[in-house]
Amino acid sequence: MVNLPNSHPWRNTEEFARQLDADDPLSRLREDFHIPRRPDGSEVSYFCGHSLGLQPRMARALVEEELDQWAALGVEGHFAGAAPWYSYHELLREPTARLVGARPSEVVVMNSLTVNLHLMLTTFYRPHGTRCKILIDTPTFPSDLYAVQSQIQYHGHDPGQALLMLHPRSAEGCLRTEDILAFLDSRGEEIAVVLLSGVNFVSGQFYDLPTITAAAHRKGCCVGWDLAHAAGNVVLQLHDWEIDFAVWCSYKYLNGGPGAVAGCFVHERHGHNLALPRYAGWWGNDPATRFRMQLEDRFIPRPGADGWQLSNPPILALAPLRAAMALFETVGMPTLRTRSERLTGYLEALVEELPAGEMLTPRDPAARGSQLSLRIPGKARALTERLAERGILVDFREPDVIRLAPVPLYNRFHDVWRAAQALRDLLTD
Numbered sequence: 001m002v003n004l005p006n007s008h009p010w011r012n013t014e015e016f017a018r019q020l021d022a023d024d025p026l027s028r029l030r031e032d033f034h035i036p037r038r039p040d041g042s043e044v045s046y047f048c049g050h051s052l053g054l055q056p057r058m059a060r061a062l063v064e065e066e067l068d069q070w071a072a073l074g075v076e077g078h079f080a081g082a083a084p085w086y087s088y089h090e091l092l093r094e095p096t097a098r099l100v101g102a103r104p105s106e107v108v109v110m111n112s113l114t115v116n117l118h119l120m121l122t123t124f125y126r127p128h129g130t131r132c133k134i135l136i137d138t139p140t141f142p143s144d145l146y147a148v149q150s151q152i153q154y155h156g157h158d159p160g161q162a163l164l165m166l167h168p169r170s171a172e173g174c175l176r177t178e179d180i181l182a183f184l185d186s187r188g189e190e191i192a193v194v195l196l197s198g199v200n201f202v203s204g205q206f207y208d209l210p211t212i213t214a215a216a217h218r219k220g221c222c223v224g225w226d227l228a229h230a231a232g233n234v235v236l237q238l239h240d241w242e243i244d245f246a247v248w249c250s251y252k253y254l255n256g257g258p259g260a261v262a263g264c265f266v267h268e269r270h271g272h273n274l275a276l277p278r279y280a281g282w283w284g285n286d287p288a289t290r291f292r293m294q295l296e297d298r299f300i301p302r303p304g305a306d307g308w309q310l311s312n313p314p315i316l317a318l319a320p321l322r323a324a325m326a327l328f329e330t331v332g333m334p335t336l337r338t339r340s341e342r343l344t345g346y347l348e349a350l351v352e353e354l355p356a357g358e359m360l361t362p363r364d365p366a367a368r369g370s371q372l373s374l375r376i377p378g379k380a381r382a383l384t385e386r387l388a389e390r391g392i393l394v395d396f397r398e399p400d401v402i403r404l405a406p407v408p409l410y411n412r413f414h415d416v417w418r419a420a421q422a423l424r425d426l427l428t429d
């Protein structure tokens with residue numbers, strides 16, 4: 001028996017894991033998803049929800065509804081039918097706002113994450129004088145790194161000078177909040193935009209968003225968060241935390257499907273400032289005059305995050321996201337988070353008993369989401385392959401990290417037990 005700081009007496013037996021599943025009514029949510037199967041028909045234990053969430057069973061029907069609408073109505077589908085396309089993205093507004101702790105007008109579902117990041121930096125990265133730098137965390141997801149490097153160059157600056165990076169102390173896998181605050185304190189005045197990931201994609205560390213945001217604001221920085229690994233994973237309060245902008249994708253913890261339409265948050269104190277510079281397109285314009293087309297030569301941004309939209313949205317790609325968001329609506333993020341902490345806590349307890357491997361992810365449940373990253377030097381890649389042969393899908397990151405996400409919507413305690421058991425077998429072989 002292993003006792004965790006949160007004092008769950010976890011047991012490392014299959015029977016105990018099955019009992020935990022039987023005792024938690026949320027275990028039934030799994031039935032709302034398609035679980036991948038092995039050639040022999042048995043279900044895979046899927047730990048890659050941090051990369052691509054599984055398909056909600058409702059997704060197909062919602063996509064077919066729009067295919068039918070298109071077949072039956074053609075262009076009329078924009079304004080007729082059960083869910084007219086003209087306002088289709090509005091169906092996602094309230095669920096999205098609740099998911100990230102925003103006011104409805106502060107969020108919009110559009111484009112993909114990196115596109116939204118560029119749109120946000122176009123508005124909020126306004127280097128002037130000595131305040132011309134962008135601060136990011138490391139390890140950095142390559143797309144974010146390329147986006148900020150190119151934005152810096154676009155403004156005529158040198159990324160070698162204008163890109164500042166926060167590194168964990170040597171031999172530590174995570175950033176200490178005190179170090180981030182000290183950095184902001186000493187260098188904050190040079191920084192135009194602080195752009196950190198809400199949950200770091202390698203370590204799984206969930207940063208202290210309100211404390212860091214407030215500290216950066218005190219130094220006059222604009223603060224954006226990349227929530228790719230945080231949305232649908234941890235409880236967020238973007239409005240109350242006074243975050244300036246945030247972006248996220250919808251295909252990881254949100255289960256919106258491969259390349260799903262992404263999310264964007266603009267705090268209302270900016271969203272209602274129609275004078276903010278931005279890239280414009282017709283969908284960001286006031287919908288009352290949008291279809292006057294050639295009669296309107298002036299762009300009037302819609303107040304709120306909607307004013308950053310460019311194009312009419314891909315309805316067929318929004319449909320599966322509706323299915324996924326409906327599930328978040330039935331349960332609510334705080335309830336999911338409680339189950340997530342228990343699942344991850346169980347995995348942590350079992351992983352602690354393994355003969356090898358070092359945990360990169362913070363031990364404090366409040367400082368992580370539903371991901372544990374294990375560093376297993378020399379063995380991680382082969383282990384990932386061996387686990388897949390046994391029907392356990394985990395993710396490998398160069399050079400030696402395995403990332404497992406026990407997702408509260410569709411993973412079971414039994415999956416966690418199976419994964420830990422298989423790891424133990426493979427590591428003692």
Ligand SMILES: *Cc1c(COP(=O)(O)O)cnc(C)c1O
Nearest residue numbers: 112113114141143201226228249
């Ligand atoms: C997944 C992820 C992305 C992906 O970007 P796309 O534009 O959706 O391809 C970007 N940044 C981070 C931090 C991610 O985790």
